[in-house]
Amino acid sequence: MTTEFTTHLTEAVVDSIEGTSDPRLRELLAALTRHLHAFVRETEPTMAEWERAVGFLTATGQTCTDTRQEFVLLSDVLGVSMLVETVNSDGREGVTESTVLGPFHMTESPARELGANIDLVGGGEPCVVSGRVLARDGSPLPGAVLDVWQANAEGYYDVQQPDVQPPGNGRGLFTADSEGRFRFRTCVPSPYPIPTDGPVGDLLRAMGRHPYRPAHIHFIASADGHTPVTTHIFVAGSEYLDSDAVFAVKESLVQDFTETDDPSLAREFGIPNPFRHARFDLVLNPVRS
């Protein structure tokens, strides 16, 4: 039942926000109030439903630790993280598209030489990743920096398996050469589930959704005078490309990890021939002035 009181109530709350000294916070809180109230007016939750929501949010906060962020996960599975990422992206034609940072960029990637192997453990399917960092006009960006991180072949990041993986496994900080080129060796990543032992896992089960992300490697590419891009490269043909639990797949980010027969390149990387090879360029925008 929507009465005159409820309309008046929304305006009373928005009025009470008027005194917020930070104008941007004022704008955000007023918009949040209007949208939250519109949601309540549309759905008319019962008191029991409201209590259940309060309980869910409380449990979500209490599941967070130094190495676990359940509210990020909640934002991810409702597509909010991807939406925030996208409204902040440059979005100009011809530039590498962005996608979510995700919760595992929590430790510094160790600086490595071009061509180094970021798979410190082995056991997965070996592959080479190479390409160039370019400006939008196609000119190379020498000295561009690539921050790379990925899960191992079993789908776990180093920080999730401190007893199994050495710190920095699957991670590397690379500096592109004088022609903007980068290359490194790793193992082909696997799909993996986001953590499901908390409230967000319960929510996914209630929705009948699986928790998997398609196989991907994370990148942050940056270069002087250019806007950095935070993105993934997804492995073409990976399971879950069409149902990523966090909605982060963009067509342009799916790349072939091609079965390659190239004995000289194999020798260069110390890798058995044939091997998988992903080749792509990362394209950055000049900073807007």
Next chain:
Amino acid sequence: MTTEFTTHLTEAVVDSIEGTSDPRLRELLAALTRHLHAFVRETEPTMAEWERAVGFLTATGQTCTDTRQEFVLLSDVLGVSMLVETVNSDGREGVTESTVLGPFHMTESPARELGANIDLVGGGEPCVVSGRVLARDGSPLPGAVLDVWQANAEGYYDVQQPDVQPPGNGRGLFTADSEGRFRFRTCVPSPYPIPTDGPVGDLLRAMGRHPYRPAHIHFIASADGHTPVTTHIFVAGSEYLDSDAVFAVKESLVQDFTETDDPSLAREFGIPNPFRHARFDLVLNPVRS
């Protein structure tokens, strides 16, 4: 920047909710997604703002304990609790209006005889509260039950001061007499601040808002065959009636606590004459069939 991707994203999330087996949960989650996404598209939060929001929600969850519910407080100060309460209220003319339950109905009120004193400590301004519980047609409701709770004259509930107040101070469960009448003695309640030592307190300060609630006594009135009402009676003339931190004041719930010169009533209640006296009826709706 709103791209085709962001519109498609919202629909992809809503589609992913289609498999929710509980139809009401499906409806709530789909509406939540649409409203949340609309909020993000309208305000375009930066990544830093998104991180601050995640941090705020996490801190709010982690402030909750067995005796502290910071998410209820957040819902309260944004007017959401009052809105949910109101969309659930019967709202028919002539019936006592509802207001929020609040966070302090967390312990059972002790059954007391009509006329008993719920102020077990003393020290406040003594008053008598009396009236009738009626059906909407004006007929009395004998045996109606009144659950009553209030803060003491310093603005604290018993559960907030376990070292100072005995359990059940300010609380009573009364059964109306054969003519639907109720009466009890107490002290005039005071305005009090909601807790401000957590994230919601920080938010109130950022908004330049005070944390006070006007003086009130809580009631839940119930009777066979009638819809119970959860409400407050506010003390006319109390400070903050026009700026309740949780937006719970409704005109019809403000009652005079009249200075009264009535030696015989004073004797009946064992109270010094003159005294304050609040008189009002609580009117319930028959259960809809």
